[in-house]
Amino acid sequence: MGSSAGRVRARPWSTSKALETAREARERERLERGIRLRSIYLAIMAVVLAVAALDVLLGSVGLIKETRPRPLTGAERAEYIAEDVARRWRAWPIGMVFPEELPYAGLGQARLYARRVGVAPEAACDAATDPQVAAVLRRHGCRTLLRATYVDQSATFAVTVGVAVMESEEARASATAELRADGRAGVRPVAFPGTVADRFGADQRQRTGWVATGPYIVFSAVGYADGRTRADVAQEEPVHSEMEPFAETIAGRVAQALGEPPEVPPCTKGNEC
Numbered sequence: 001m002g003s004s005a006g007r008v009r010a011r012p013w014s015t016s017k018a019l020e021t022a023r024e025a026r027e028r029e030r031l032e033r034g035i036r037l038r039s040i041y042l043a044i045m046a047v048v049l050a051v052a053a054l055d056v057l058l059g060s061v062g063l064i065k066e067t068r069p070r071p072l073t074g075a076e077r078a079e080y081i082a083e084d085v086a087r088r089w090r091a092w093p094i095g096m097v098f099p100e101e102l103p104y105a106g107l108g109q110a111r112l113y114a115r116r117v118g119v120a121p122e123a124a125c126d127a128a129t130d131p132q133v134a135a136v137l138r139r140h141g142c143r144t145l146l147r148a149t150y151v152d153q154s155a156t157f158a159v160t161v162g163v164a165v166m167e168s169e170e171a172r173a174s175a176t177a178e179l180r181a182d183g184r185a186g187v188r189p190v191a192f193p194g195t196v197a198d199r200f201g202a203d204q205r206q207r208t209g210w211v212a213t214g215p216y217i218v219f220s221a222v223g224y225a226d227g228r229t230r231a232d233v234a235q236e237e238p239v240h241s242e243m244e245p246f247a248e249t250i251a252g253r254v255a256q257a258l259g260e261p262p263e264v265p266p267c268t269k270g271n272e273c
Contacts, residue, residue: 069269077264082169084262085214089146089165094119097163097258098148104249106242112153114250118192120147125164129219130185137217140175141167149190149197152246155225158200159247161254162187162219169215176212183207184230187219199227206230206239211251213259222247 072080089097098119106112125142126134146163166172186208191200204223211218222243223230233239267273 069267069273071267071273072264076268080264081261082214085259086168088258089144089163089216097146098161098254099257102150102250102253104152104246104253106153114150114152114159114246116148116150117158117195117197118149118190120149120190122146128162128188129164130188132182132185133179133187133219136175136178137164137166139178140171142175143167145187147187147190149192149200150250151196151225152242155196156240157222157243157246158189158197158204158225159220159222159250160187160189160200161251162221163254163258164217164219166215166217172212172215172217176210176217179210179217183209186210187221189221189223196225200225203229203231206233207244207247209244209248209251211248211255213255216255216258218251218255218258220247220251 098116100116101113102116103111103113120128123145125137125145128145128147129137143165145165147160149158149160151158166175184205186205188202189200189205191198200223204227205221206223208219208221210220224240
């Protein structure tokens with residue numbers, strides 16, 4: 001009894017307290033780690049927001065600069081001209097594409113006027129040209145073909161002028177590089193009943209030609225207005241000396257108007273930079 005009375009007993013709560021202390025330490029460590037991770041996250045988000053704000057600011061400055069009037073560059077001027085020329089065939093009234101009268105020079109350089117006798121409906125390129133020409137146009141993307149017929153001031157000659165509208169100036173250049181100089185093939189003439197050109201058809205063609213501008217190929221087919229066919233004119237007999245110059249001038253006038261560069265505004269917002 002005496003020996004057992006002098007033995008020191010271990011307190012039962014000591015182990016529980018150690019476990020509690022360890023748990024608290026682990027919780028403090030998790031809390032501190034969470035705080036550190038949150039701080040890192042907030043720092044990263046602050047950087048992201050700062051970069052985004054800078055991008056918005058720089059974008060706004062760029063937009064302000066871009067929307068301010070400024071002089072057009074050389075490339076922008078060229079693009080403006082090309083787009084204006086390319087849309088004329090459908091944007092202009094028919095009287096601007098094919099004016100009612102066109103001047104030309106007669107004998108002795110006298111100023112004379114050709115008169116438009118009719119405008120044909122818009123036609124497919126294949127239907128309005130001879131097969132060998134149609135094949136070239138088709139290969140290079142001909143969109144449509146516009147035609148009108150004129151007579152000279154004396155009503156001796158009739159000429160059909162045909163405007164082939166190509167997809168682009170590059171397509172037009174590729175097509176004209178393949179067109180052969182053939183006075184018998186080109187645009188199909190258009191006759192208009194009840195006019196002096198009512199007998200002007202494919203058989204009446206004496207000469208054909210073409211001139212190019214922008215995305216357009218302007219064809220011409222000329223002959224006598226009285227119905228004389230090519231076969232009626234003996235091979236050794238030259239055609240009238242004024243026939244070809246007349247046709248070339250009328251087609252050239254149409255081409256010149258279609259391809260003439262427009263007045264280009266100096267600035268992106270008009271005339272003031």
